[in-house]
Amino acid sequence: MTAAAHPEDDVIRILLDQHARIRELFTEVKSVSGVHRQQAFDELRALLAVHETAEEMILRPVAEETAGPVEADARNREEEAANRVLVMLEQLDVDSPDFDRTFLEFEQSVLRHAEHEEREEFPAVRAGRTPAELEDMGLKLRAAEKVAPTHPHPSTAGRPAAQWALGPFASLVDRTRDAIDAAAHRPSRPR
Numbered sequence: 001m002t003a004a005a006h007p008e009d010d011v012i013r014i015l016l017d018q019h020a021r022i023r024e025l026f027t028e029v030k031s032v033s034g035v036h037r038q039q040a041f042d043e044l045r046a047l048l049a050v051h052e053t054a055e056e057m058i059l060r061p062v063a064e065e066t067a068g069p070v071e072a073d074a075r076n077r078e079e080e081a082a083n084r085v086l087v088m089l090e091q092l093d094v095d096s097p098d099f100d101r102t103f104l105e106f107e108q109s110v111l112r113h114a115e116h117e118e119r120e121e122f123p124a125v126r127a128g129r130t131p132a133e134l135e136d137m138g139l140k141l142r143a144a145e146k147v148a149p150t151h152p153h154p155s156t157a158g159r160p161a162a163q164w165a166l167g168p169f170a171s172l173v174d175r176t177r178d179a180i181d182a183a184a185h186r187p188s189r190p191r
Contacts, residue, residue, distance in 0.1 A: 011059060011137035012122050018051050019114045026107045029094075037094045045086060048110070052079045053148035055117075058141045063121045066128030071120055078113040082106070 006013035025044035029037055056076065064072035085106045092099040126134065 007131065007135060009135045009138040009142075010131070011134050011141050012126055014138050014141055015051075015055065015059070015122070016118070018047065019118065022047060022051070022110065022114065026111070029103065030107075033095055041089070041094050045090065048082070048086060050145045050148040052082070054141045054144040055079070057144045057148075058137055059121070059125065062125050062129065062137065067121050067124035071124070075113065075117060075121055078109070078116070082110055082113065085109070 006016075022044065025040055025047065028040040029044060032040060056079065060072050060076060063075070085102065089099065089102055089106060092102065129137070
């Protein structure tokens with residue numbers, strides 16, 4: 001599946017574009033070090049957290065109908081496992097050997113997950129919904145991303161109902177933490 005073959009607001013196109021960006025960020029994290037690596041990892045972490053939450057809230061319920069509950073459940077379990085590893089990675093120094101080892105395993109897992117979505121879940125969703133419904137889902141996905149957490153929350157991962165209930169609160173906490181972290185790393189202004 002290629003993103004360019006679909007309308008701009010089509011949910012599958014949005015998700016394919018995000019998968020491409022996730023792949024780019026994995027490469028970037030592996031190719032830099034120090035502060036640049038931390039920045040690339042932070043961007044990857046936030047994108048993954050938002051992406052997976054929005055998928056669970058908008059795509060997964062439709063996938064359960066179109067691809068079947070076994071497929072949807074398998075993707076939810078993969079996302080839950082990925083969130084647990086992402087929490088571990090957040091605690092590690094990005095330049096440590098433990099980070100490198102865990103990150104490579106995490107990358108392989110996330111890329112396998114994306115391939116399953118692209119080969120199994122996305123085609124079923126596309127076949128089971130009209131172009132207008134897919135565009136409506138894309139608009140809902142973008143809205144969900146605005147209130148999605150920017151850090152992994154394993155207690156809600158893989159559970160769409162929990163994402164709807166706790167996601168907005170977790171997002172507020174995460175975005176506040178992100179703003180404080182960004183302010184703490186900004187150079188001071190002369191008075």
